[in-house]
Amino acid sequence: MLTKREELFGGTPDEYLSHKEKYENSTRKAVILFSLLRKIQEENNTDLTNYRNLLSGVLGASISQDGSPFGLHYIMFMPVFMSQADEEQQERWLHRALNCSIIGSYAQTELGHGTFIRGLETTATYDPSTQEFVLHSPTLTSYKWWPGGLGNTANYCIVIAQLYSKGECHGIHSFIVQVRDEDTHMPLPGIKVGEIGVKMGLNAVNNGFIGFENVRIPRTNMLMKHAKILEDGTYVKSKNSKLIYGAMVFVRVVIVFDSVNYLAKAITVATRYSAVRRQSQLKEGEPERQILDYVTQQDKILTAIAGCFAMKMNARMLWDTFNVINDQLHKGNMERLGELHALACCLKAISTSDSSLFTARCRVSCGGHGYMVSSTLPATSALTTASCTYEGDNTVLLLQTARFLLKTWRQIDTGPLTPTVEYLKTVSAPGFSYKWENSIEGIIRGFQIVSMKKISSCLNLMTAKVMSGMSQADAWNTISIQLVSAGESHCRAIVISTFHEDMSKAMRSMSASLAEVMGQLVELYAVYWTLERLGDLLEYTSISGADVVKLRSWYEELLRKIRPNAVGLVDAFDIIDELLQSTLGAYDGRVYERLMEEALKSPLNAEPVNQSFHKYLKPFMQGKL
Numbered sequence: 001m002l003t004k005r006e007e008l009f010g011g012t013p014d015e016y017l018s019h020k021e022k023y024e025n026s027t028r029k030a031v032i033l034f035s036l037l038r039k040i041q042e043e044n045n046t047d048l049t050n051y052r053n054l055l056s057g058v059l060g061a062s063i064s065q066d067g068s069p070f071g072l073h074y075i076m077f078m079p080v081f082m083s084q085a086d087e088e089q090q091e092r093w094l095h096r097a098l099n100c101s102i103i104g105s106y107a108q109t110e111l112g113h114g115t116f117i118r119g120l121e122t123t124a125t126y127d128p129s130t131q132e133f134v135l136h137s138p139t140l141t142s143y144k145w146w147p148g149g150l151g152n153t154a155n156y157c158i159v160i161a162q163l164y165s166k167g168e169c170h171g172i173h174s175f176i177v178q179v180r181d182e183d184t185h186m187p188l189p190g191i192k193v194g195e196i197g198v199k200m201g202l203n204a205v206n207n208g209f210i211g212f213e214n215v216r217i218p219r220t221n222m223l224m225k226h227a228k229i230l231e232d233g234t235y236v237k238s239k240n241s242k243l244i245y246g247a248m249v250f251v252r253v254v255i256v257f258d259s260v261n262y263l264a265k266a267i268t269v270a271t272r273y274s275a276v277r278r279q280s281q282l283k284e285g286e287p288e289r290q291i292l293d294y295v296t297q298q299d300k301i302l303t304a305i306a307g308c309f310a311m312k313m314n315a316r317m318l319w320d321t322f323n324v325i326n327d328q329l330h331k332g333n334m335e336r337l338g339e340l341h342a343l344a345c346c347l348k349a350i351s352t353s354d355s356s357l358f359t360a361r362c363r364v365s366c367g368g369h370g371y372m373v374s375s376t377l378p379a380t381s382a383l384t385t386a387s388c389t390y391e392g393d394n395t396v397l398l399l400q401t402a403r404f405l406l407k408t409w410r411q412i413d414t415g416p417l418t419p420t421v422e423y424l425k426t427v428s429a430p431g432f433s434y435k436w437e438n439s440i441e442g443i444i445r446g447f448q449i450v451s452m453k454k455i456s457s458c459l460n461l462m463t464a465k466v467m468s469g470m471s472q473a474d475a476w477n478t479i480s481i482q483l484v485s486a487g488e489s490h491c492r493a494i495v496i497s498t499f500h501e502d503m504s505k506a507m508r509s510m511s512a513s514l515a516e517v518m519g520q521l522v523e524l525y526a527v528y529w530t531l532e533r534l535g536d537l538l539e540y541t542s543i544s545g546a547d548v549v550k551l552r553s554w555y556e557e558l559l560r561k562i563r564p565n566a567v568g569l570v571d572a573f574d575i576i577d578e579l580l581q582s583t584l585g586a587y588d589g590r591v592y593e594r595l596m597e598e599a600l601k602s603p604l605n606a607e608p609v610n611q612s613f614h615k616y617l618k619p620f621m622q623g624k625l
């Protein structure tokens, strides 16, 4: 009788399963894992706060690097329900979703549209004579494409469609739609549903497609917490049309935590392997050195560790900010919605692009063995690059942040600013002066000045181009590279200052030795990004060549200081071997034995001579083909 652990983590490695077997195996594992999670849910309430903790359990414990077919049910279907369904609808559906007696997905993206959601083509036309909506996919490009779990798993999904009533289009709204029979799991009439095929990664997420041929759903299947359709077809608009976007903000907040989880796995593997792997002699005649002793290796890995800690603290700040503003939204106060959207956009973009960058560095820092699937670094790399796209392409999200920053800058003199942008007032105040200094505070100030000057420059450029006769849209597109850069600079300034401030607070309750190491991580992160963004700092601050020389020495000194604690820092993530699933990162350091153990599981090692020798090789080598 297999234990739960053996059931979850044993069996043929996924990499040797077919696409179909991989899905079936991940579904088997998901059922085990989510049965356990369901027990947790039964003991706790399900408000968003508790829900995120549950969700981080889902994400953190996702037992396959390939994701889970239930992921979307937890990541989007339920959060959207909690934020957009009215009380009657929650009463009718939420408990069934929570106990997984229905499995949902979230169908927004179409073959033809992902970013520009106002351009979605799926229609939901209200028929007052039957008090139903008619869901229809008018074109191939209107087919929903990507929804996780929709291929073969979900029997319900939330569909985002253009709402039509009394001949008028009211824009995109959310609808709950049953897609499969609850008993037979057969697709319901008028519904064409399937799986989109093999992807670069996340092949257990079961991403699907769905098309509707005049499918009728009751009026009460429109999620009506904000906007409504009355029985006669009268449209009652939402207090704020942007509230429909709320779930995307929540998921972006979760994704920042998720990006930290993925990066923590990758640096645990790369750091432990770099402590085990010995290669080359630093001095003639000496024993081969741990590759972690090479400063170039420290440059790749220790900065990733600092980045992971930095983003973890920023994820917590973002979550706290989300909760504060979400409470205000529930009370009808929309004042900070734009700020929350901008912050969630830039932190999702920066956390996922950093996670992708540093995970790729971890992969190459492990040499050939890092290219083995059994190291799990390739899968984590495929995961982190996907996160730069899903829940909003990073470029598009940074442009959203830039849009908010320009709006803020236009109003800079009209009153107080909201917390995440009030630095703009400080560094642009009359009489404010700043001379570069090589300190954490000096670096933070420098990044804030760069951000402010980029935003100001973008606005001046926009104004000049429009004055010269260019349309607003063309001017925006022309300077969009600089707009993205302004969004990134703003975010980096927030990340460094949050890391410094929150870690300083945390260090007060630490032992002196731990506080010293944490302080070194903050310095390493700040100095690393200073050296990475020297162009901006040279353009907008008084930093000098001499300062840069000292910064480089400071950086190398920090690498030397942190090196002895590298393994301890990643052990602190406490990721069990079963979740790490890595031949290179296992706690016991038996890298070579594990590599060989995994290799022998290859089906190609089942017999000494593969059948292709007799069928192909031998006749070929004997000139008979």
Ligand SMILES: CCCCCCCC/C=C\C/C=C/C(=O)SCCNC(=O)CCNC(=O)[C@H](O)C(C)(C)COP(=O)(O)OP(=O)(O)OC[C@H]1O[C@@H](n2cnc3c(N)ncnc32)[C@H](O)[C@@H]1OP(=O)(O)O
Residues within 6 Å of the ligand: 058, 059, 062, 066, 067, 068, 070, 071, 075, 076, 106, 108, 109, 114, 115, 116, 117, 118, 148, 202, 205, 242, 245, 246, 248, 249, 251, 337, 338, 341, 389, 390, 391, 392, 393, 396, 397, 400, 403, 404
């Ligand atoms: C357990 C295992 C787990 C394994 C891991 C798997 C995890 C998988 C995770 C998730 C799966 C993925 C799901 C998805 O991808 S769902 C689909 C996500 N799609 C998007 O994010 C689409 C991105 N596009 C947009 O958000 C919008 O189209 C846009 C904002 C980029 C542009 O839209 P547009 O209408 O052109 O906007 P404007 O620029 O004109 O701005 C309009 C106005 O609205 C404000 N606004 C826009 N978005 C929001 C928002 N989300 N919240 C609040 N406000 C928003 C914007 O600020 C403007 O306001 P204004 O300046 O005051 O006018």
Ligand SMILES: Cc1cc2nc3c(=O)[nH]c(=O)nc-3n(C[C@H](O)[C@H](O)[C@H](O)COP(=O)(O)OP(=O)(O)OC[C@H]3O[C@@H](n4cnc5c(N)ncnc54)[C@H](O)[C@@H]3O)c2cc1C
Residues within 6 Å of the ligand: 072, 106, 107, 108, 109, 112, 113, 114, 115, 116, 145, 146, 147, 148, 202, 207, 386, 389, 390, 391, 392, 393, 395, 396, 399
């Ligand atoms: C693994 C994965 C899971 C997903 N899961 C789901 C899901 O469950 N449900 C769901 O609904 N969707 C899902 N998606 C879809 C995802 O939301 C979209 O892929 C994403 O929103 C990007 O849209 P797109 O793919 O159409 O790219 P596009 O928007 O076509 O972007 C392509 C390029 O065009 C650029 N671009 C687009 N618009 C602009 C602009 N205005 N300004 C400047 N540049 C622009 C982008 O920067 C990008 O470089 C998933 C995607 C992935 C990869």
